[in-house]
Amino acid sequence: MSEESMSDRANQLKKVVAGLFEPCSDNNAVHQLSLVDTLQHLSIDHLFKEQIDATLHSIHGSRFSSCSSLHEAALRFRLFRAHGLWVSTDELISKCRGDDGSFSVEIANDPRGLLSLYNAAHLFLNGEVELEEAILFARHHLGLLKGSLKSPLAGQVTRALKLPLVRTVKRIEALQYMSEYTDEETYNPSILELAKLDFNLLQRLHLKELKALSQWWNDVFQEIELSFSRDRIVEVFFWANGVFHEEEYSRARIMLTKIYQLVTTLDDIYDVRATLDDSRKLAEALRRWDIRAVSTLPEYLRKFYLMLLRTFQEMEDELELEEGYRVPYNIEAFLLSSDAYLKEAKIFHRNHKPTFEEQLEVSLATIGGKIGATGILIGMSDNEVPRDAFDWALKGDSSVMAFNRIGRFLNDIASFNSGKNVKDAASSVQSYMNEYNVTSEVAIAEIGYLVEDAWKLANQALFDHPDLLPAVQRVNNLSVCMPFSYGGETDVFTSGRDMKNTVERLFVNPVPI
Structure with missing residues (x-):
């Protein structure tokens, strides 16, 4: 394609993708966070900086209770911290602990949740021992589960165990993720194009x-x-x-x-x-x-x-x-x-x-x-x-x-x-x-x-x-x-x-x- 035709088509698609951002509410907050995460994975978040900033600040400033899973809680934690928005470890760790205070057996068999926890926990600060424990727990169980996983999760786990997502060069990750995105629940052909x-x-x-x-x-x-x-x-x-x-x-x-x-x-x-x-x-x-x-x-x-x-x-x-x-x-x-x-x-x-x-x-x-x-x-x-x-x-x-x-x-x-x-x-x-x-x-x-x-x-x-x-x-x-x-x-x-x-x-x- 010529550079002019590529630019014209990209501008059309920007309008389509920009329309996916909605006013944030408790009902659609997770969906909007997943959209932000997808755009970051594909390294096109720079095209929607204003929308992403508005979305994250809106959700961060509201009473947010939509995290029904470990994956969603870890996603929220990672996105907020990476953008300089404070979120405490309690909101993430509470999804990991059982009634006895130890890491839950249920999450040990949740590879997607474990991967999200593992990537999010690497945004830890000095003294956040619980996040360090979460990294060790997630790494151990992801290692046990790795051989039974299917694409694209298998590839994402393999990469993360070598280098967590938050320490990966964005453009390199984008090249990997483009081939995996079609198998994701959030797949949208306009975003990929x-x-x-x-x-x-x-x-x-x-x-x-x-x-x-x-x-x-x-x-x-x-x-x-x-x-x-x-x-x-x-x-x-x-x-x-x-x-x-x-x-x-x-x-x-x-x-x-x-x-x-x-x-x-x-x-x-x-x-x-x-x-x-x-x-x-x-x-x-x-x-x-x-x-x-x-x-x-x-x-x-x-x-x-x-x-x-x-x-x-x-x-x-x-x-x-x-x-x-x-x-x-x-x-x-x-x-x-x-x-x-x-x-x-x-x-x-x-x-x-x-x-x-x-x-x-x-x-x-x-x-x-x-x-x-x-x-x-x-x-x-x-x-x-x-x-x-x-x-x-x-x-x-x-x-x-x-x-x-x-x-x-x-x-x-x-x-x-x-x-x-x-x-x-x-x-x-x-x-x-x-x-x-x-x-x-x-x-x-x-x-x-x-x-x-x-x-x-x-x-x-x-x-x-x-x-x-x-x-x-x-x-x-x-x-x-x-x-x-x-x-x-x-x-x-x-x-x-x-x-x-x-x-x-x-x-x-x-x-x-």
């Missing part, structure tokens, strides 16, 4: 962006002549796309991708090529952020330095005049990453074996939460990110801190045996093993608990900063990209060929309509 059209329309835009970014990086790569640095433009675009895939975020995606590729190259300079003296000179020149500082650098770093200053200036030129204040925040975040890389270089060159806490102080900064958060915000619209959002991003608490921990720990676990760069300082896994004299298996298990604590912190951020909710949600989206990149046995950010199939499905091959 719209999902496919919207996916393909956005895919064409994403591919144009990726081509332009690839050409930009090819030109830059040849210009700076740093052959040892990694070409990760596709991988970082995947992250940017996971943060925001909607059409209106094209500028934001491109800027975030460029920033992350630049900081990746900076990391490689410190890790692979620079001596300790070179590292100090580079950090000092970056702190000056002045074209005259180029003369203080070794010859092989001068072109990179000049390109860096030029690229940030080009991004400032792309912003509206009133948005110009954003670039200094991004520069400062970039400099903080440089400072952290220098500290890491000192640890390596001095052959220092840091304690676990010493290692974390440095490595949590080198994973790039602050540069990621400010890079996300730089291209977003003013009505979503007030100026104090940038102060929040540089402060590095809540969801930014959660990203640092999730990204760092998953990265270290995945790369433990790969030895990515010869000058990398000891990872958190190695430091934990050295300090506590334990095996790698024990260290990885203990660090896994810290990852779960970080997810709780990310969930808590949805309620701590209601005025910054769009920014918090986007940073949390970046965290959600980390299990895909680092969650398995392979670090796919470093071994990019391992994500080739996913890249082709997301950005190259259209969905058959």
Whole structure:
């Protein structure tokens, strides 16, 4: 189909699907929640943001008693919490407990309810022990039931046990769910057709962006002549796309991708090529952020330095005049990453074996939460990110801190045996093993608990900063990209060929309509 005909048909279907939203009452609340869930699964909720917000706030503010099943209670819990609307654990756990206070025998044989409980409970906060118990209970019984389930539930359970729904990249889940949706009770052919059209329309835009970014990086790569640095433009675009895939975020995606590729190259300079003296000179020149500082650098770093200053200036030129204040925040975040890389270089060159806490102080900064958060915000619209959002991003608490921990720990676990760069300082896994004299298996298990604590912190951020909710949600989206990149046995950010199939499905091959 031509892009024009696809757009025309999609606009027709939007009107049809928008008509499915009804004024919410106690009688149809569950139906409306199921509609919202379907649109989210198919990654077209962005087309109905106003209707979804109105629906959720209406149901959240009313006396809602329609949840007749565990699935419905868990669905309500998950949707509300994911959108920053508070709901207590009691409303969910009451559907799970028997008269004696233990988990009910009936729900152990309810795979749909168990799956919904399992996915919802992963929006837990620190101290919500009952939700942690619910996750263990649901995981155990879903494992027992998995072999007897039929499609589409069987596939959904298998995926969730590997990675719960709330930690899954939306566009990847949408591709899976499109093939399953026809077997669901909520099936509506107009919704499915719209999902496919919207996916393909956005895919064409994403591919144009990726081509332009690839050409930009090819030109830059040849210009700076740093052959040892990694070409990760596709991988970082995947992250940017996971943060925001909607059409209106094209500028934001491109800027975030460029920033992350630049900081990746900076990391490689410190890790692979620079001596300790070179590292100090580079950090000092970056702190000056002045074209005259180029003369203080070794010859092989001068072109990179000049390109860096030029690229940030080009991004400032792309912003509206009133948005110009954003670039200094991004520069400062970039400099903080440089400072952290220098500290890491000192640890390596001095052959220092840091304690676990010493290692974390440095490595949590080198994973790039602050540069990621400010890079996300730089291209977003003013009505979503007030100026104090940038102060929040540089402060590095809540969801930014959660990203640092999730990204760092998953990265270290995945790369433990790969030895990515010869000058990398000891990872958190190695430091934990050295300090506590334990095996790698024990260290990885203990660090896994810290990852779960970080997810709780990310969930808590949805309620701590209601005025910054769009920014918090986007940073949390970046965290959600980390299990895909680092969650398995392979670090796919470093071994990019391992994500080739996913890249082709997301950005190259259209969905058959």
